[in-house]
Amino acid sequence: MSPSKRLDRCDGALLAAFAIVAALGTWNGCLLVNDGAVLLSAGWLGNAWNLYLDQIASRAVSTLVAFGPAWLARRAFDLAPASYVTVAHALYFAVPLLLWAAMRTVEPQRLFSRLYLAMTLVLVYFPTELIVGTGLWMIWAAVAADPTRSTRQVVATTLGLGLAMALTHPSLAAMSLLYAVTGGALLAFGRPFPGRTVMAAAAMAALLVVAYAATSSLMPPANPTIARALAANRYDHVDPWWMLATLAMFPMLAALWLLLLAPGAEVARLRWRLPPWAMTAVAVLGLWFALNGASMLTWIYARHTGTYVLVLALALALAAPAGDWLARARRPLMLFAAIMAAGAISYGVDLVLFGRFLEQRGGSGVVDVDASPAPSWPPRREATFGPRIYFKWAAGGDYVRDVVVPDYDWYRVTLAFHSFFASDGRTVLFHRLTADGWIPFACAPIGRALDGAQGESRRMFLRFLGENYCVR
Numbered sequence: 001m002s003p004s005k006r007l008d009r010c011d012g013a014l015l016a017a018f019a020i021v022a023a024l025g026t027w028n029g030c031l032l033v034n035d036g037a038v039l040l041s042a043g044w045l046g047n048a049w050n051l052y053l054d055q056i057a058s059r060a061v062s063t064l065v066a067f068g069p070a071w072l073a074r075r076a077f078d079l080a081p082a083s084y085v086t087v088a089h090a091l092y093f094a095v096p097l098l099l100w101a102a103m104r105t106v107e108p109q110r111l112f113s114r115l116y117l118a119m120t121l122v123l124v125y126f127p128t129e130l131i132v133g134t135g136l137w138m139i140w141a142a143v144a145a146d147p148t149r150s151t152r153q154v155v156a157t158t159l160g161l162g163l164a165m166a167l168t169h170p171s172l173a174a175m176s177l178l179y180a181v182t183g184g185a186l187l188a189f190g191r192p193f194p195g196r197t198v199m200a201a202a203a204m205a206a207l208l209v210v211a212y213a214a215t216s217s218l219m220p221p222a223n224p225t226i227a228r229a230l231a232a233n234r235y236d237h238v239d240p241w242w243m244l245a246t247l248a249m250f251p252m253l254a255a256l257w258l259l260l261l262a263p264g265a266e267v268a269r270l271r272w273r274l275p276p277w278a279m280t281a282v283a284v285l286g287l288w289f290a291l292n293g294a295s296m297l298t299w300i301y302a303r304h305t306g307t308y309v310l311v312l313a314l315a316l317a318l319a320a321p322a323g324d325w326l327a328r329a330r331r332p333l334m335l336f337a338a339i340m341a342a343g344a345i346s347y348g349v350d351l352v353l354f355g356r357f358l359e360q361r362g363g364s365g366v367v368d369v370d371a372s373p374a375p376s377w378p379p380r381r382e383a384t385f386g387p388r389i390y391f392k393w394a395a396g397g398d399y400v401r402d403v404v405v406p407d408y409d410w411y412r413v414t415l416a417f418h419s420f421f422a423s424d425g426r427t428v429l430f431h432r433l434t435a436d437g438w439i440p441f442a443c444a445p446i447g448r449a450l451d452g453a454q455g456e457s458r459r460m461f462l463r464f465l466g467e468n469y470c471v472r
Contacts, residue, residue: 008378010330011110014117017337019120021344022093028086029350031092031420033296033408034129037417038440043071044084044421045462046449055223058215060137061167063128066095081457082424090125096120099135107142111317111325117258119310119331121340122256125299125347130307133168136161137175138314144200145318154196157205165204166211171237171303173208175311176201191268191319205230223471225439236304243308246301251389252293252343253302255286257309259336262318263329283335290343292391295407296350298343352406353400358419358429366428366464369415373404377431378405380412413438414470425457429463443470 005472007015023029031040042052050072053063070088073079079087100120101111116138123131140161165172180201186193200336221227236242247254259282262274274282317325361367361374369377378401387395388403396402409417416430433439443466450462 008330010114010333011117013334014114014121015335016339017091017098017121017344018117018124018326020341021124022090022363023333024344024348024351025125026086026089026093028348028355029089029128029363029418030125030347030351030416031089032085032421033351033354034126034300034411035414036092037401037414037421039067040085040088041417041421041461043067043088044074044079044081045458045465046453049447051447051449053443055217055221055226055442057167057219058212059129059168061164062132062169064094065088065132068128069094079272080424082422085421085442093124096124096131096135099132099139103135103139105143106139106146108146108148109322109326111314111329112138112142112145114315114329115310115317116327116331118260118336119306121337122253122299122302122306123288125296125344126301128303129169130171130303133165133172134175134307134310136168137172138310139181140165140204141197141201141314144197145194147194151196154200158200158207162204163211166208166215170212171307172206173205173212173236175307176208177207178311179315180205182312182316186315186319188266192321193315193319197318205457215418217323223439223442225437225471228436229438230303237307237401243305246304249389250293250295251312252286252289252298252339253305255282256336256339257305258282259332259339260313261316262327263332264313264320266330267320267324268316269320270316278333279332283339286335286339287342289389290339291346292393293343293346293389295388296347297410299347307347334423350404354404355422357400357405358422361429362427364426366430368432370431378402378409380406380409413440413469416464420461425461428461429469430464433469439469439471441470443472446470 016384031037037449037462040051048067053060053067056063067088069091070084072085073091074084096117100113100117103116104110107113116135119134120131140157143149143157149157163422166426183193183195183198183201187195187198215391221230245258247410258280262279265272266274320426361372392403393399412431416428419429420429446462446466450459450466453459453462
């Protein structure tokens with residue numbers, strides 16, 4: 001193995017942090033508290049494509065790559081609910097590692113795989129389509145930036161991966177455009193940015209815009225509640241005020257992004273440098289907010305700014321002599337890995353406490369928690385400012401009620417899925433849904449799945465979905 005491809009302690013730190021993130025996420029079933037609960041459950045209940053994935057067909061590459069292996073495993077081994085969730089999480093976390101390994105085989109420098117692995121640490125607890133999408137994008141960028149690749153190879157890679165990326169997430173078009181603009185600006189100021197990639201990125205942006213327009217028109221969601229949800233959030237990835245607001249709400253992200261951008265800004269000679277003492281201060285603040293900031297929303301809102309930070313960090317790294325960025329980025333990336341490991345541990349505590357909170361409601365069968373005679377469910381809280389950002393352990397009289405549960409209750413839909421799989425198919429705790437909210441399934445596929453379902457737990461959950469969580 002050449003020295004340029006060999007793993008060193010920076011890679012080791014990022015991989016160790018990923019191992020902590022993946023192990024804790026699998027142990028706690030981290031995907032069951034967000035949209036991943038619906039994506040995972042579709043594979044266990046029956047034909048995942050007909051039950052749910054065809055409703056978001058325009059993102060089929062991302063969903064099938066991330067959740068298709070779990071669906072196949074369930075069909076092959078007929079796993080029980082709890083066993084299926086463990087296997088599904090392990091397979092889900094394996095996907096970015098495989099993309100990272102593929103990146104290492106094609107990248108001219110280690111910077112592509114390191115930046116991707118670092119960004120994956122921030123995104124992976126929420127099953128955003130960008131995990132697969134940015135992996136494909138970074139593989140493309142690595143090929144385009146390699147001076148040993150022919151123009152024909154770059155064109156073929158742009159077309160091939162571009163078509164795959166068209167079925168991931170629209171943000172990749174904006175990433176490509178930002179990469180072209182940033183690269184062009186660096187060239188204009190005399191930086192040694194690989195010029196061929198500017199044209200390749202512009203072509204990729206154009207291809208993706210056309211492809212996304214086509215898929216949006218030809219593959220609209222059949223479920224009107226999904227269409228409403230996508231429409232309501234469609235500008236979050238391009239609204240600068242919203243993106244700044246996410247950094248104010250979740251300061252850990254601001255610290256992480258500074259650590260990613262600082263090495264490139266220095267080696268690209270932008271007249272901006274983060275001194276060692278300032279870098280240490282940023283890392284300390286990042287660790288504080290990682291350990292003390294409550295909210296699963298940190299992991300969700302990272303995607304609105306993370307993709308652009310990834311592009312800028314990559315462009316700046318390429319605008320410097322080969323090897324300079326690798327040397328300068330070693331310490332910031334190791335600090336980055338430490339922050340993410342701390343954040344995963346803190347979030348893992350939240351998930352454990354939430355699991356215990358659900359166990360206390362125990363029992364079996366289907367339970368409407370808002371109508372249950374048990375102690376009332378904690379009220380829904382949208383605000384994430386104040387003590388819950390700066391010191392969550394003292395945010396309220398009851399840490400679980402006042403801090404953890406309200407954030408999870410923001411995802412009112414997924415409580416049913418979390419409780420069902422966490423109890424190995426014995427219990428469904430749920431909130432009733434309103435017609436103007438997200439209702440994940442269509443009733444017809446649920447009915448067809450119920451007709452052929454085997455096992456009482458599967459039939460119980462399908463009956464519950466057909467009566468409460470489907471659109472007719």
